[in-house]
Amino acid sequence: MAAVMRYRTAGYNGYSIEYSPFFENRIACASAANFGIVGNGRLWVLGLGAGPEGIDVEKVYDTQDGLFDCAWSEVHENQIVTSSGDGSIKLWDVTLPDFPVRNWSEHTREVFAVKWNLVKKDTFISGSWDQTIKLWNPEVPQSLTTWQEHTHCIYQTAWSPTSGDIFASASGDHTLKVWDVRQPRSVQTVRAHNAEILALDWNKYHPNTLVTGSVDHSVKVWDLRFPDREAMVLLGHDYAVRRVKCSPHSGNIIASASYDMTMRIWDTAMGGNRLAHVHDQHTEFVLGVDMSMFFEGQVATCAWDEQINVIQIPGLSMKH
Amino acid sequence: MAAQHRIEQISTHLTIRPGTMFGSPVGQKSGEDIVVVSALRTAITRAKKGGFKDTLPEELLYHVLKATLDKTGIDPAIVEDIQVGNVLPEMGGAKAARMAQLHAGFPVTSSIATTNRQCASGLQAVAGIASAIKSGIIEVGIGAGVESMTHGYGPTGTVLSTESELLCQTPEAKDCLLPMGITSENVAQKFNVTREAQDRWAAQSQSRAAAAQKGGLFDKEIIPVTTTIIDPTTKEKRSITVTKDDGVRENTTVQVLGKLKPSFKPTGSTTAGNASQVSDGAAAVLLMKRSKAQALNLPIMGKLVSFATVGVPPNVMGIGPAYAIPVALQRAGITKDQVDVFEINEAFASQLVYSVEYLGLNHDKVNPKGGAIALGHPLGCTGARLVATLLTELERRKQKIGVVSMCMGTGMGAAAVFESE
Amino acid sequence: MSATQSHTSSSPDAIFREFTAYNWDKDQRFQQGLQSILTKSYDDSAKKEEAIEKAKCFYYSKFFRPINYLQYLKWKTDQSSASPSPDMSNDIMPTVASQSSTGEKEEKNDILPQPSEQKVSEPQYPRSFQELCEMVARGEEVPGIRTIPNKINEAPPSESHLAPRRKPWETKPEGAEGASAVQTAD
Numbered sequence: 001m002a003a004v005m006r007y008r009t010a011g012y013n014g015y016s017i018e019y020s021p022f023f024e025n026r027i028a029c030a031s032a033a034n035f036g037i038v039g040n041g042r043l044w045v046l047g048l049g050a051g052p053e054g055i056d057v058e059k060v061y062d063t064q065d066g067l068f069d070c071a072w073s074e075v076h077e078n079q080i081v082t083s084s085g086d087g088s089i090k091l092w093d094v095t096l097p098d099f100p101v102r103n104w105s106e107h108t109r110e111v112f113a114v115k116w117n118l119v120k121k122d123t124f125i126s127g128s129w130d131q132t133i134k135l136w137n138p139e140v141p142q143s144l145t146t147w148q149e150h151t152h153c154i155y156q157t158a159w160s161p162t163s164g165d166i167f168a169s170a171s172g173d174h175t176l177k178v179w180d181v182r183q184p185r186s187v188q189t190v191r192a193h194n195a196e197i198l199a200l201d202w203n204k205y206h207p208n209t210l211v212t213g214s215v216d217h218s219v220k221v222w223d224l225r226f227p228d229r230e231a232m233v234l235l236g237h238d239y240a241v242r243r244v245k246c247s248p249h250s251g252n253i254i255a256s257a258s259y260d261m262t263m264r265i266w267d268t269a270m271g272g273n274r275l276a277h278v279h280d281q282h283t284e285f286v287l288g289v290d291m292s293m294f295f296e297g298q299v300a301t302c303a304w305d306e307q308i309n310v311i312q313i314p315g316l317s318m319k320h
Numbered sequence: 321m322a323a324q325h326r327i328e329q330i331s332t333h334l335t336i337r338p339g340t341m342f343g344s345p346v347g348q349k350s351g352e353d354i355v356v357v358s359a360l361r362t363a364i365t366r367a368k369k370g371g372f373k374d375t376l377p378e379e380l381l382y383h384v385l386k387a388t389l390d391k392t393g394i395d396p397a398i399v400e401d402i403q404v405g406n407v408l409p410e411m412g413g414a415k416a417a418r419m420a421q422l423h424a425g426f427p428v429t430s431s432i433a434t435t436n437r438q439c440a441s442g443l444q445a446v447a448g449i450a451s452a453i454k455s456g457i458i459e460v461g462i463g464a465g466v467e468s469m470t471h472g473y474g475p476t477g478t479v480l481s482t483e484s485e486l487l488c489q490t491p492e493a494k495d496c497l498l499p500m501g502i503t504s505e506n507v508a509q510k511f512n513v514t515r516e517a518q519d520r521w522a523a524q525s526q527s528r529a530a531a532a533q534k535g536g537l538f539d540k541e542i543i544p545v546t547t548t549i550i551d552p553t554t555k556e557k558r559s560i561t562v563t564k565d566d567g568v569r570e571n572t573t574v575q576v577l578g579k580l581k582p583s584f585k586p587t588g589s590t591t592a593g594n595a596s597q598v599s600d601g602a603a604a605v606l607l608m609k610r611s612k613a614q615a616l617n618l619p620i621m622g623k624l625v626s627f628a629t630v631g632v633p634p635n636v637m638g639i640g641p642a643y644a645i646p647v648a649l650q651r652a653g654i655t656k657d658q659v660d661v662f663e664i665n666e667a668f669a670s671q672l673v674y675s676v677e678y679l680g681l682n683h684d685k686v687n688p689k690g691g692a693i694a695l696g697h698p699l700g701c702t703g704a705r706l707v708a709t710l711l712t713e714l715e716r717r718k719q720k721i722g723v724v725s726m727c728m729g730t731g732m733g734a735a736a737v738f739e740s741e
Numbered sequence: 742m743s744a745t746q747s748h749t750s751s752s753p754d755a756i757f758r759e760f761t762a763y764n765w766d767k768d769q770r771f772q773q774g775l776q777s778i779l780t781k782s783y784d785d786s787a788k789k790e791e792a793i794e795k796a797k798c799f800y801y802s803k804f805f806r807p808i809n810y811l812q813y814l815k816w817k818t819d820q821s822s823a824s825p826s827p828d829m830s831n832d833i834m835p836t837v838a839s840q841s842s843t844g845e846k847e848e849k850n851d852i853l854p855q856p857s858e859q860k861v862s863e864p865q866y867p868r869s870f871q872e873l874c875e876m877v878a879r880g881e882e883v884p885g886i887r888t889i890p891n892k893i894n895e896a897p898p899s900e901s902h903l904a905p906r907r908k909p910w911e912t913k914p915e916g917a918e919g920a921s922a923v924q925t926a927d
Contacts, residue, residue, distance in 0.1 A: 022903055035870050037330075037877060038323040039886045064889045076901040085322065099894040110326070121905060129329070153329065161910055194348040198333065204910040215333050229351045229611065240333040248909045259334060261803060272456070283807055293909060304870070323877045 004281060005054025005310040012042045014302025016069045016243075017288035022077035024294035025049055026058070027310070029302050030082055032066025041067035043082050045094050048310060055308060059094050069114045073138070074121035081124055081138075083111035089126055091138055106134060106143055113157045113169075120164030123181075127154035127169050135181055147179060149186055156200040156243075162207050170200035176212055178224065190227040192220060199244040205251030213241030219256050221268060234266045236275050242287050249296040253316065257286040263301045265313050277313050342450055342624045343610070345653050346721060346739050351611030353623040354450040356738070358392045359708035360384055361603035362545050364565045364696040367469040371562035372600035375547045377409055377468035378416035380602035385424035387543040388462060388604045392618060396425050399606075400458040402432040403448045405441025405465035406700035408472025412436065413700075417466075436700070439665060439726050440629070440734035441465055443703025446605050447627040447736060459612055465705065466602035467698035473598055495634035496730040501584030501595070503637045503729075504668035508589045510636060511674045515589035518669035519577040522594035522693045524683075525666055529690025530570035537689055537716065538565065541708040567597045567696045594669035599696025603704035621711045622722075625737040626651035632731045638671020640733020641725040642678040648723065648735035656681060659737075660719035663706040665726035666691035675727075689713060702726060707738070714740035757816045760801055760808055771800050 012031035020026035025048040033039035041063035050056035065085035073079035073091075079101075081091050087107035090100035113127035123144070126134050131150050134143040152172030160166035165181045176197060178188040192212045199213030208224045209231070219241055221232035239259035247253035252269040253276070263286050265277035284304035292298035297316030302308045343353030362380055365371045372380060381404060389396055402421055406413040413434040421432045437444040442465025449461035480497065488494040498506075507513060532538060546561045572593070582588035583595070613620050628647035632639050641664050649656060662685055666672045676686055689709060692702065703726065710722040725735035765771055775796060783789040798810040876883055 021908075022906060033885070034873055034883055035330075037326050037870075037873055038883050040889065062887070062889050064891065074905055076899075077903045078899045078901070085326070093894065093898040095899040096894050096896050099890075099892055101894050101898045103891070103893060110322075118908070161908070194344060194350075196333065204908070229614065233350070233352050235352075242333075280803070283802060293906075296909075323883075327874050327877060 003054070005048060007044075007046055007051065007053065007055035007057070007308040009042070009044055009302070009306045009308060011306070012044075013284075013287075013304040013306060014308060015067065015287050017290050017300045017302040017308065018070055018072055018080075019290050019292050019294075019300065020072050020077070021074055021293060022072075024292065027055075027290070027300050027308075028070050028072065028080055029288065029308055030067035030070040031302070032068065032085065034066075035304055036066040036068065036085065039066065041065055041082075041084055043067055043070060043080070043092060044308075045080075046308070055310060059097075061092055061098065061100070063088075063090065068110065068112045071114045071116040071124060074116045074118060076138075079138070081114050081116070083114040083126055083128075085110045087111060087128065087130070089114060089136065102138060104136065104141070104143070106146075107132065110153075112153070112155050115157050115159055115167070117164055117167075118159045118161050123164075125157050125159070125167055127157040129153040131171075133157060133169055133179070145181060147184070147186070149177065150175065152196070155196070155198045158200045158202040158210065160202055160207065161204045168200060168202060168210055170197040170212055172196040176200065176210065176222065188224060188227065190222060190224070192222060192230070193218070196240075199241050199256070201244050201246045201254075203246045203251055204248055209251075211244045211246055211254055213244040213256055213258075215240040217241065217258075217260075219244055219254065219266065221254075232268055232274075234268075234274055236264060236273060236278075237262070242285065243289050245289055245291055247291050247296075248293045249291075250316075253291075255289045255291055255299055257289040257301060257303075259285045261286060261303070263289050263299070265299070265316070276315070279309070279311060281309055282307060341626055341651055342454055344623075346625055346658070346737075349610065349623075349741075351609065351614070353610040354453055354607055355610045355613050355623045355741075356605055356607055356621045356707070356711060357394075357613050357618045358388050358606040359541065359603070359621060359704075359711050360387050360391065360543050361541055361701070361705045361708045362601050363542050363562045364567065364599045364601035364698055364701075364705070365562060366567055366696065367473060367598040367600055370566045370600060371549060371560055372468065372545075372547065373470045374550050374557075375468070375545075375600070376416070377406065377413070377466050377471060377600075377602070378420040379547065380468060380545070380600065381417060381464065381466040381604075382420040382423050383545045383547075384464065384466070384543060384602040384604040385420060385426070385462065388606050389425055391543075392606060394460075394606075394616065394618070397427050397429065398460045398616075399426060399430050399462055400460060401430065401449065401452060402426075402462040402464060403445035404432065404434045404700070405437065405443070405445040405463075405703055406434050406467055407436055407438055407441055408467060408469065408699065409434075410472075413466075437629070437734065438728040438730070438732075439667060439697070439699055440703050440728050440732070441700040442603060442705060443627075443707070443724055443726065443734050443736055444629075446607065446624070446704060446707055449605075449607050450624050450627070453607060453609060460606075460608040462604050462606050463704060464602065464604040465698075465701040465703055467700040467702075468600045469598045469698055470600050492634055492731075498635055499584065500637070500667070500729055501588075501590055503635055504590040504595065504670045505584055505588040507636045507638045507668070507674055508670040511639075511678075513589075513670045513673050515578070516574070517673050518589055518594040519574045519591075521666075521669040521673050522577055523572050523574045525669075525687060525690045525693040526569050526572040527690075528688060529565070529568045529694035532689035533564065533568055537713070538709075540716075541712040565695045567599065568690070568694045590668055590670060594693060596665070596667050596692035596697035597695075599698045601696065601698040601701045601705060603701050603708050605704050605707050620741050621715065622738045622740040625721075625739050627734075627736045629732060629734045632727075632733060634729075634731035637729055637731040638668055638727045639674055639678070640727030640731070641665075641671075641675040641735065642733070644733030644735035645675075645679055645723060645725050648725070648737050652737040654721065654737070659721050659723050660685065660717065661688060661710060661713055661722045662686045663710040663713075663722065663724045664691070665697060665702050665706065666693045667697060667727055669693060671727055675725075703734070707736075710738060711740060714738075753812065753816065756806060756808070757813055760797075760813070763797075763801065763805075765797065771797075774800065 016030040029044040043061040045059040089104045091102035107128040109129040111128045116124040133147045135145040150171040156170045176190040176192040177186040193214035195216040203209035219234040220230040223231045237258040243257040254266040263279040267276040282303040286303040288302035344350035446463030449463040544563045577593040580591035706724040798808045
């Protein structure tokens with residue numbers, strides 16, 4: 001296995017890590033001091049392939065409260081949106097120092113999810129512990145739409161990779177909901193776990209397939225056409241699953257990050273338990289994971305151990 | 321305050337009860353659950369006297385396996401493995417069981433094993449198959465149990481022909497050689513279980529079994545078995561169909577039972593009336609993952625939630641349920657008060673009464689259709705028989721949670737929690 | 742404040758001592774994992790010992806604090822060549838006996854210990870996370886929080902010059918499904 005590239009987010013615990021959709025060597029990490037319980041947040045913009053351990057800092061931006069998620073703009077190579085513990089959403093221009101170029105303060109509680117629209121690239125959504133989901137346009141000072149239907153914290157949202165109007169949300173109310181931005185109510189509700197759902201992503205190759213991760217330790221694969229039961233259960237994590245990502249390169253590769261301090265790669269085309277790889281070099285909860293769009297098999301993780309690791313998963317890059 | 325709130329929120333991510341050993345917790349469903357699709361038994365008849373006195377144990381097993389196929393209509397080829405609990409047969413019953421399997425219509429490609437955990441053998445077979453499914457070794461299996469005490473019981477089946485002097489140096493090892501009746505007397509004496517309390521339980525077991533039989537409460541779990549019987553006087557062979565447990569004595573009272581002489585020691589309290597009957601019978605439980613059952617469109621009787629075995633001192637072996645049940649409940653994440661029905665094997669009234677009192681169980685919930693004192697205790701069959709009786713009763717009552725438990729000679733207890741659907 | 746800092750607050754020597762003194766026999770989770778290591782066959786007993794030591798390092802790193810196996814080996818060698826180390830026998834750990842007992846049971850003639858509570862695997866929070874929680878619970882002010890001005894950048898945002906790059910899935914849909922619009926049932 002190739003050497004691990006590392007960076008230490010000193011003083012800040014990683015919550016979310018995202019590859020730039022424009023630059024193959026750029027990643028961003030949303031982090032929070034004091035494990036996100038209290039204190040400041042910091043957005044790190046990092047360059048791969050530089051620095052003593054393979055990753056070097058390009059920019060940092062500090063915020064009053066912890067940052068829990070971030071999403072690169074799909075239309076502007078220099079812009080990235082963050083979501084924060086104080087309910088605020090900020091848009092940053094990484095060519096500028098210190099302060100954001102936009103700030104929205106509509107959510108009344110922690111915002112754990114922010115996701116940029118993959119098709120209609122002028123909008124993004126946010127999901128909050130205030131139980132609402134909001135749709136935003138970076139040029140508009142207020143949210144475009146607000147949906148309130150979940151009965152518990154919203155932990156994650158995900159856009160359909162093929163429709164600019166369809167997205168999904170995962171909540172502490174044990175449900176996964178599918179939404180159409182043109183509809184005032186959700187279009188589908190799936191009781192996906194018997195516990196809080198913390199993680200969600202949309203399969204990039206199968207438009208009916210979503211993946212959830214839960215406090216019940218499991219990762220589940222869902223086919224929305226058969227919502228009465230999961231298509232697959234991936235078991236192996238010893239604690240809650242905090243983030244899942246579907247591979248940009250393959251319809252059967254899933255990455256999951258867990259409180260059990262591991263990041264796991266699953267191959268749903270494999271037999272047995274479908275576990276393809278375990279990254280166990282973090283020493284505390286792993287909260288963020290993302291897969292490179294440009295280098296198949298390259299995966300970045302961030303964790304409460306203040307460590308960012310970028311690794312090459314053995315075997316995954318060989319396919320193309 | 322936000323900080324405190326966040327701590328609480330993150331704490332809930334880490335403290336939630338995950339699934340139990342076999343799938344989702346009580347009250348929840350998952351495709352990963354291990355479910356019971358069918359649980360059937362033969363009638364239980366008195367050894368050497370009843371309707372199965374001339375039927376070989378493997379023939380009983382054949383009948384119950386065949387009935388499982390007939391009633392569910394499954395393709396026999398999907399059953400990858402069968403485990404059969406049996407205690408007495410020659411060669412561990414392995415050869416005979418394989419014959420029963422093949423004659424029942426399973427293809428040669430499916431496999432079978434016998435298992436001996438004494439009186440828990442039938443339950444061990446169910447748990448063994450469930451574990452094999454859970455771990456991915458097989459997808460569909462049958463946990464069964466059979467015993468013909470007509471054929472195997474007696475000195476050769478219950479007493480070691482050789483005793484190791486070396487092992488007997490350890491007193492508790494030596495205690496494994498104690499006759500079961502003596503261990504019952506030990507329990508009665510050590511824990512002050514009176515003769516009257518034992519007889520009261522025995523009479524209740526009989527009257528409950530009689531009422532259940534009259535009410536047709538066993539009809540769903542018992543498969544009719546047509547077999548051959550030799551008339552004891554004329555020595556003529558004739559065909560009979562056995563559909564009813566024949567050990568039930570409707571008119572037994574505490575007074576009648578009180579007149580019986582102790583069987584094991586002159587001053588003892590264990591009698592033929594307050595101990596389990598020596599019997600013949602077989603039972604089979606078809607298990608698979610819920611997702612498999614749903615894919616095959618099969619009905620689901622219930623799911624296995626947890627299983628436990630524990631050890632207790634061999635000289636008071638009958639207290640096994642008192643120690644096994646709490647472990648199984650804990651593994652299921654429930655308390656005894658959440659249980660609707662307990663099916664606890666009545667090896668002896670002494671150990672049953674002790675276990676029920678020790679655990680503080682509601683008498684109405686324990687063996688509501690009577691127990692082995694009335695119905696009989698074909699050793700290897702019993703565990704699987706209790707599963708069939710339990711799930712049928714839970715379904716009839718429209719109740720949810722049940723426990724199967726029993727003691728074992730040499731000092732052990734086993735227990736399993738099921739949830740009806 | 743950070744977890745990593747708290748790990749380095751003890752000297753390596755103290756950490757290794759704590760590690761060797763840890764009561765492995767009483768740790769059910771470790772013992773369970775150890776079974777799978779012991780069932781493998783090893784060339785010799787030294788290899789087996791090494792596998793066990795490595796397992797301990799891995800486990801301790803995962804649930805308590807990081808132990809570098811090579812550093813630990815070096816430390817161990819140093820220890821044995823130096824003056825005899827203090828006795829690190831297992832019994833320095835208090836015995837954890839968790840028994841479920843209710844009042845009504847105690848009156849009964851218990852001849853066996855109650856079945857020990859299944860260890861509900863307690864999550865191991867990072868040390869300083871625990872400390873932080875205690876501080877918050879006590880209502881203490883957490884030090885080191887800076888005030889960040891809540892203001893918008895006065896400089897004009899940059900212009901975008903790049904066209905969005907094609908996603909891998911946009912160029913190679915898998916199967917017919919890939920091209921169809923998303924279906925949403927009610």
